[in-house]
Amino acid sequence: MRSLLFVPADSERKLSKALSAGADALILDLEDSVAAEHRPRARALAAEFITGARQANDRPLLYVRVNPLDSADVEADIAGVIPAGPDGIVQPKPNSGQDVHRLSIALGHAEERAGRRDFPARILAIVTETPASVLQLSTYIGSSSRMIGMSWGAEDLSAVVGSLSSRRGRGLSSPYRLVRDLCLLTAAAADVEPIDTVFVDFRDEAGLRRECEEAAQDGFTGKMAIHPDQVAVINEMFTPSDIEIQHANTIVRAFAENPGAGVASLNGKMLDQPHLKLAQKVLARALASGALPATPPPPTQG
Ligand code: COA
Ligand code: MG
Numbered sequence: 001m002r003s004l005l006f007v008p009a010d011s012e013r014k015l016s017k018a019l020s021a022g023a024d025a026l027i028l029d030l031e032d033s034v035a036a037e038h039r040p041r042a043r044a045l046a047a048e049f050i051t052g053a054r055q056a057n058d059r060p061l062l063y064v065r066v067n068p069l070d071s072a073d074v075e076a077d078i079a080g081v082i083p084a085g086p087d088g089i090v091q092p093k094p095n096s097g098q099d100v101h102r103l104s105i106a107l108g109h110a111e112e113r114a115g116r117r118d119f120p121a122r123i124l125a126i127v128t129e130t131p132a133s134v135l136q137l138s139t140y141i142g143s144s145s146r147m148i149g150m151s152w153g154a155e156d157l158s159a160v161v162g163s164l165s166s167r168r169g170r171g172l173s174s175p176y177r178l179v180r181d182l183c184l185l186t187a188a189a190a191d192v193e194p195i196d197t198v199f200v201d202f203r204d205e206a207g208l209r210r211e212c213e214e215a216a217q218d219g220f221t222g223k224m225a226i227h228p229d230q231v232a233v234i235n236e237m238f239t240p241s242d243i244e245i246q247h248a249n250t251i252v253r254a255f256a257e258n259p260g261a262g263v264a265s266l267n268g269k270m271l272d273q274p275h276l277k278l279a280q281k282v283l284a285r286a287l288a289s290g291a292l293p294a295t296p297p298p299p300t301q302g
Contacts, residue, residue: 001025001061001149001193002222002238002289003231004124008033009064010042015049021228022235024289025061026053027090030077031068032156039073043080050084063124065090069099075106082110088122088148093129093156096136097143100125104144120146124195127186128152128179131160137182141190149193151224152183170210184219196220202227212237221285239289240282248279248286 005023007014009030018026028046030039050062064086066077078089091103100123111117123146128134134157140150154166154176166176180197187194196215199208208230212223216238223234240248254264255276264271286292 001195003225003234004063004195004222005060005225005228005231006033006065006198008042009046009049010034010038012045015045017228018049019053019056019059021231023060023225023228023231024222024235025063025087027063027065027224028081028086029065030073030081031065031092036073039067039076043077047081047084050081050086054085061087063088063090063122065092068093069102069106078106078110082107082116082121083114085116085119086121088124090151091123091125092153093133094125094127095130095132097139097141100140100143100147104146107146122146122148124149124151124193126151126153128154128183129156131157134179134182137186138189140186143190147190147192149195150183150187150190151195151197152180153197154179170207181218188219193222194220196223198224198226199230200226202230205229205233208233209237235289238285239291240286244282245286245291248282251275251279252283 001024003023004025004027005018005021006027006029007018009015009028015028028049030042030046034042046064050064053059053062064077064081066081066089067073069091089103089107091100094100094103103123107121107123111120123144125140125147127137127140127150140147154172157179158166158176161175163173163175166173171177172180184194196211199211201207212234215223222238225231225234250266251271254266254271255261258264262272283292
């Protein structure tokens with residue numbers, strides 16, 4: 001998933017624009033962008049939207065952000081949307097991996113009741129929204145086989161910590177840089193997708209581009225969006241470039257041509273197993289984003 005577009009689920013207008021935004025995934029929001037009194041309607045709209053959107057052939061993945069596990073809303077959120085068959089659930093404000101495990105069990109019960117056991121919803125956990133969670137990030141590793149990704153957020157954490165801003169100049173201030181980086185490392189340790197957080201200044205395309213470039217270089221595989229205009233930039237910046245793909249292909253070929261060799265050389269530089277692993281990762285991402293044909297072309301003769 002390169003781009004994940006948040007859509008407030010109580011807004012019929014925004015829901016009607018969501019499918020054509022070009023996002024790899026939509027996150028229908030029942031949490032912070034929806035006022036409490038509108039949640040019952042938002043649940044019904046989200047379920048109706050998922051039921052309709054699932055029919056389309058070429059559709060984005062459909063995720064729902066439910067309310068936190070310790071809220072009064074989460075049970076109704078899960079019961080309201082699981083029968084429609086979302087691809088996944090975005091979990092806000094977990095305090096540890098134990099909360100991901102608890103959500104997973106609740107989803108299993110709801111799927112059982114809805115006769116949807118064959119379609120287990122995935123979990124994308126936002127792991128830096130409470131200080132307790134940040135201090136226990138390693139507990140997320142192996143917390144649930146449903147968990148496919150991790151993301152981070154600055155707004156909720158800064159409200160708890162009392163930070164007046166999570167940004168300094170063009171970049172992040174140091175506590176928020178720390179949690180971003182820890183999210184990336186924890187996702188890598190858990191072997192799930194690291195997804196970068198939202199860029200809220202949605203008219204600043206150059207700023208978004210800069211932030212995407214940095215995130216993609218560091219290893220994030222995608223970024224959450226809040227506005228349809230952000231989707232194309234995110235998709236572009238998280239798709240490996242032709243040059244990156246070519247370079248990765250060259251590395252994979254160098255090892256394929258020397259089976260059994262642990263080390264190879266390319267243009268006077270040493271290549272060993274980490275280079276091969278990284279090249280394979282780049283090619284897998286290129287394939288997932290449609291930048292590569294499913295079967296590589298045969299090697300040229302001569
Ligand atoms: N999903 C789908 N459509 C959206 C959208 C979104 N996230 N954000 C905006 N649009 C639509 C608008 O409805 C508008 O269409 P319209 O002219 O037919 O009404 C069009 O895109 C252009 O929107 P624009 O006028 O530029 O922005 P806005 O002022 O209407 O909305 C926000 C700005 C920030 C309120 C809106 O983008 C939004 O709600 N984003 C998601 C917020 C969210 O989910 N936050 C929680 C996660 S942090
Ligand atoms: Mg929030």
